[in-house]
Amino acid sequence: MDEKLRDSVLFSILAVIAGLLLSGAMLLFIDKNPIEVYRILFSSLFRDKYTFFDIFVKATPLIFTALAFTFTYKASLFNIGAQGQFYIGSVVAVAASLFLQQRLPGLFVLAIVFVLVLAAGGIWGSWIGFVKARYQANEFLTSMMSTYVALNFMNYLLRTILKETKGEYPQTNPLDKTVWLPKLVPGTRLHWGFVIALLTAILIWVVLYRTPFGFRIRAVGLNQRASEMSGINAKKLYVLAFFISGALAAAAGLTEVNGMQHMLIQGFNPTIGSEGLGIAILANANPIAIIFASALFGALRVGGLVASQVAGIPPSFIELMQGLVMIFVILSNFCCGELDRKREIRKLRKAAS
Amino acid sequence: MTAFIELKNITKYFSHVVANQDVSFSIERGEVLALLGENGAGKSTVMKILYGLYRADAGEIFQNGKAAAIHSPRDAMNLGITMIQQHFSLVQAHSVTENIILGNVHGAIDREAADREVAALAAEHGFDIDPRARVGDLAVGVQQKVEILKAIYQKTRLLIMDEPTAVLTPQESDQLMKFVKNFTSQGNSVVFITHKLQEVMAVADRIIVMRNGMVSGNLRKADTDARELSRLMIGRELTNAAQVKTERAGGEVRLALDRVSVSDHGAVPSLADVSFEIHAGEVFGIAGVSGNGQQELCEVICGALTPVSGSIRLDGRAIETLNIHERVKRGIGYVPSNRHRDGLVMNMTMAENMLLKTSFDPRWLKNGFIDRKRLDAVSEKAIADYRIKASGPAAILRTLSGGNQQKVIVAREVDIGEKLIIFDQPTRGLDLGAIDNVHKIIRAERAKGKAILLVSTELTEILGLSDRYTVLYKGRLQGIYDRSALTVEEIGLLMAGYQLKEGGAHG
């Protein structure tokens, strides 16, 4: 077991390095010195307080979407609709905040909004689980389609009833300061959403590994038939797992709207769903490891932005880095599996001879 | 004269087991070779290597004295070798013809011509098969004929059959044996993989016995007997499953099924009008060829299936509408025949598997979380009580041997089944020591006054353990008998669907 864990950590690190090396080599095509670019990229992270804490600002929603993917993944379900669930969460967060901000005290509003966001995201997610349970509809397909539906729903609202009062752009009015998530570190953008994300990751770990409910989720994921034969209602768990998954992704909407952007804009964070998936894989679907993997992706994004300001590399370089890192992580999963197999065979040979 | 096929020093490792070690033997022209051994002895593996499905880690294969490079089944087929897998390799959704010509045609397919060709081939060998029938709709015995036709279609000279009679009635088995004799009389060879001694004695010319991945005997049938073979197979003398004399338990009726029917897909009922009672302190046996409704019977009692009609009572109370979870609470334990699929989560720990069926039970909770101390203690106790070879409660179940996995499930179900325990094929794939162990447990639980439903395809097991038994054929009971009421031949007829009194074919 220990060797396995060591391999998986070692290979994940190697995979990240390999991904960065290969994408760095691409920089030679545009006559940039990769070493110099990476030096700027990583040193810029520590350039000032603001930039440094921005890593965690970026990581916050990613933790949520990665957890969203993970939670259903543990039940052997694929929720790739986190992007749409995030949009639903964002819409509800902004609509409820705008509606309540004048009427109730700020913290009170935040609490209500939080509950509403979780409920809305959960319901939006749970129908995917429901049609899977009831009609055996492929959840991969339905969750993917649900993102486009959510996106267009959001676009419609932004173009009509949620549109800013000056009526210029498909975006909402800014929120009152009273309903902002409070700042965590003064002089930076880091808000309490990050703490919520950390606690959520820990909570999800506890739920999965320390409660009967989480146990059943994992059992269904590892052997659905045996679980059902053991009296576990897999269909009910499908709906519940998707409810929680949807609520988690929607929570990212709350932290982004109330914590960071303080309004809703069309085309808001269009990649956090797929990045969340990548992070979940990098973290081997471990809620605690997700925190670190999210910080890495956050760092790549923040550093990449600064590097494109300072070193003049095109912004597509960030996607190149992320894509290659993900590919290498997948390859490293294969290597770990092979190493494990070889090790077992070696042991057997020794025992046999 | 050189052998048709010769295997030399074949060695194969799987990730958790040594499947074959230094396996060497030959296959002659025109002979029926039996490959005998317990489950997991490495019989199938070595044949899959010969057929090119697996690649050996060491060793060589010769055909007619020449080294043969077999890297894929295609190579094997080119050498005239075909293998029929234990669970068949047919595409359920495709027609008989499509299955037979798969891999054996090139370019465009003239469907009508292919159908005609297959029909002619079937007629030639006396098989009654519609080439256009969907394989998934055919009975298992017929599916095997499709597999055989496929081999003949390829003009094979060596036919390897993996446990071919496991799914057949004794009468169907006889037909198969006739085909084998006929086939080998034309100079072809057959390898028969089996763990059944009687079969070996009936059909084989020569016997290779395997144990723990190694060849433990290579004998002509004429020179050996069942006693020697079983010794080679299990490593020690076989003691007859002693019929322990126990007085008939006179307990009250514990489980009562009354005209229970289960419909699978609406058409043919998988259980029809099944009625019987099991008393407290009684073992009730279900004999029959597998696939005749045994699994449905177990599942309808444990709650995984709902009957379309009839009632099930436990201690007089109707339970047919309760779900699995509620029946677990009422004390019904169930050891399923396919433990990997239905009873265990292989990638979880031993302790987590102990929790699987009772995760709703508040006794495992402490402040809303799983009480791991308690769970570990219970698991430790199971490890001690059942002598489970595991490093501890945290051992991943996959790393345990098959027998120890079975012990885990038995330990759990015995604990759950305070009233009734269902054992479906509880000894399948276990070594003799483990079989003994399971039998002991069944007797002990009986003695405690539990009702026990024992499903087995091994007649010796049924006859050795049951107080009363029945035979299940196509979802119907073929009468209920006391332990010593019938001869083995009579039971065989019942298993094949004949009624004893009328003597005519049933259904």
Next chain:
Amino acid sequence: MIVGLLSRAVLMSTPLLYGSIAEVYAERSGMMVTAIEGIFLIGAWAGFTGSYLTGSLLIGLIWAILGGLLLSALYGWITVFLRQHQVVTGTALNILAVGICAFFQRVIFGVPTTPLTIKPLPQLAVPLLADIPWIGTILFRQNILTYALYLLLPVSIFILYRTSLGLTIRSTGENPEAVDVAGISVVKVRFLTVLLAGIMGGIAGSFYSIGYLGMFADNIIGGRGWIAFAICFLGNWNPKGALIGTVVFGLAEALAIYMQSLGGQSFFPNELFIALPYLLTIILTISRRSYNVPAKLGEPYVKEN
């Protein structure tokens, strides 16, 4: 006007049908090509770049095919040979494809001040047929890629149901072990269908850049690869079904654009039309009765345990 609408529906359906037939082949062998969006994008980019640099649409098309082939080969290598998860691998490759196209677009073309355009594939009127009223305009005044499709569709049906290759492909998705035992390499079959999907996906992608628009933009595909993916499900994994599914999507899109181009509506939910195909997919997925999903779709084939 209605003729124009239908003609445009056929036009816009063309790449979707290429893509969904590509998926039909792959999924029949058990492989979900979840990298389809990325393959479309690479095809669009390589097709444009090849055409622009060489001035030949044919060479552009070849580049597109090579581009699709390359990405699908990577996908196939990881999922078929290394047996890694198909959804996860696809997600990674889709992100990577965005990076590659945008990055190398910059590497090759720098920052042009005027739009880079090429002359897209011309509409060719088929003699005689094009003069049939209505149908002529709708079906026979299209470009060469659409005509190729008229051939590809029956050929695909023939291959899948009337040839040994088709039988092998279909069997691989249902029961790979049977195929293995029959002496055919499962990984080869699956890799082959994935490559085939790469080729057709590349052509589909290039349709947007060199078949229709004559230019390339980073988000030129914008989710259309996923629509092709969805159509394969809706079409019950056969080319005929894919055709029907494509027509439905094509009509919905054409209708959405028709409504949009009428203008003058503010609260009218255009978005509903844009989302309609996706909603339709969900509804059909739920309501479909005879679900013909290949039994081993998405499962890697592991021989040894």
Next chain:
Amino acid sequence: MKKSVLSFLFALLLVTVVFSSVSAQKAVGDYKMALILPGSINDQSWNATNYAGLVASNEKLGTNIEYVENIQAADYESTFRQYAERGYDLVLAAGTQFDEAANAVAAEYPDTVFCVVNGSVSTGPNVAPIFPREYEGSYIAALVAGEISENGQFATIGGFPNQAMENLLSVYEKVAVEIAKERGIEDAAAVRAYANSWDDIALGKQMTEQMIDNGADVMFIYANQVGLGGIQAASEKGVKFIGFSGDQTVIDPETVVASVDFDFKAFYTWAVEKFLNGELEGNMVHEAGIAEGIFVPIFTDNVSDEIQERVAEKIAEYETGEVDLTVYF
């Protein structure tokens, strides 16, 4: 006496300080300036146009404006801040979508001037948006469109329906229809649609095709890359297209017979010069239009000299202030 000496000394000090500060005034190239772009500079439309403005300013004025591309909504504020933190004197951002962020950040960094191109909100002494009066540009486009239309059917596509967009499209439509009617086309009319996208080229092409099928004979699109698809469609259908925001006649002079080029080179140079001269004040929107030479009509040979002259006359008329376009809003 002492007092006068003191005051003299004080005055001297003051002069010295002022003088030295003048002599130490930065060279143009020493100003730290940056431009934030919402998309990629090779998008062949909005971002490319702004980038061209930056290049022109750097070349003509000797400034050293840096740029950063593809900034997503979530990073507007942080990007402003990062430049401000690093002591940039002027931060430009291309697009009104930056308005909120600029106004939010500005108060904390009084030494930095925030200038949103196309912006219209200014709530601080150091927030100085610059705004091209796009409706003046669309007026020019309408002058051409009205003259060249054969059936008087005008069609327009906008990216998103914001106020500025609606104004400029209204001016275009009403003026074009008016001219067509003057030319005797009684049933002249205009139809307007929104793509709700800035970058879906295929959508632009399909919508345009549909509008042409519906009868339009002059197209006018202001929706970045969406417009590129529109030109493609117009070209295939043989319909005239009035280019906007860039010199789109180079794409296809047979189709794009005329184009209103936003001279962002002039616009940027104008704005940056204002800044260097200390005239880029806050709390107001700096508008520029025909008078500032931002909108340049470009004609191809497909527009007759006669029409070109008439258009030039009308523009001259406008510059004298005789025409009020706001009545068309």
